[in-house]
Amino acid sequence: MRLIFLGPPGAGKGTQAKRLTDKYGIPQLSTGDMLRAAVTAGTEIGKRAKAVMDAGGLVSDDIVNQIVSERIQEADCAKGFILDGYPRTVPQAKALAENMRQKDLVLDAVIELKVDEEALVRRIENRVAETIAAGGTVRSDDNPDSFRKRLSEYREKTAPLSQYYEGQGELVVLDGMAHVDAVTVAIEAVLEKDANAAASAARI
Template sequence: MRLIFLGPPGAGKGTQAKLLTEKYGIPQLSTGDMLRAAVAAGTDVGKRAKAVMDAGQLVSDAIVNEIVSDRIDSPDCARGFILDGYPRTVPQAEALDQILAGKGIALDAVVELKVDEDALVRRMENRVAETIAAGGTVRSDDNPEAFKRRLTEYREKTAPLSNYYASTGKLQTVDGMANVDKVTAEIAGILENA
């Protein structure tokens, strides 16, 4: 099973990916984790990524695509994988299509968690209030203004992937505002039909 999760920050992609990795024994691949692993392993592409990051710059699509390609070749991905946070743009999606075609594999589904952004902001505000009330530490980017910026960035850069994957017939949408179990059941239905 090879799939991509789409949806804005806070939509529940990570929660659903975790449930699927436990159920199917396939890894969840996040760009940040893959970059850190490549740097730590000292691979050629990891060294290039480290040089860029050490210079305070953003890692190019070409490097990210190469890291994803290498990671997909890992033995734990033989039965499948879940991409979460990649691709972020249509050019990355096009590159992923080429990478997968070159490996003779295809995506089974692209699952988009549709959510109400205002409700997400309220959820985040409640989570912050609960964390503070419990004496916990709130992440620096866990505030309404930072969250709204992340939502805007998602809308501008990543939301166009919906149209891209709809045109391929791979896009399936799920109501991300439903409770976790209902979302999980809807995704399971999609995967059975994929």
């Protein structure tokens, strides 16, 4: 099972990925985690990434793509994986497709969690108000203005992925505003449908 989760910050991708990880025993892979692991392991590509980061630069697509390519070959990915936060752009998506083609791997589904952005902002506002009322400390990035900026960046850079994967016939859009359990059920239905289709194709 090889999946990609799409959706803006706060859409619930992490929650759903965790549930699938627990159920199917496949890893959830995020760009940040993969970068840190490569740097810690001291791989050749990890050394290149560290040099860029130490210099205060942004890690290039080429480096990120190679780190992902190496990561999905590791033993814990043998049964599949969930990509969360990668690819972020259409060029990265095309590079991933080529990497998987070379490894004879097939992407099972690209699941996008559609959400009401204003409703997400209101959730942040309520959370901040509740934290303050409880005498807690609000994180610097946990405020409506910062969140709106992250949503804007998502729309500009990552949202075009929806059109790309829709054009590839791989996109499934689900209601991310539904109850968390209902979203899980909807995802399971997509996976079951894909599994049945794969089994039918294998019999032909």
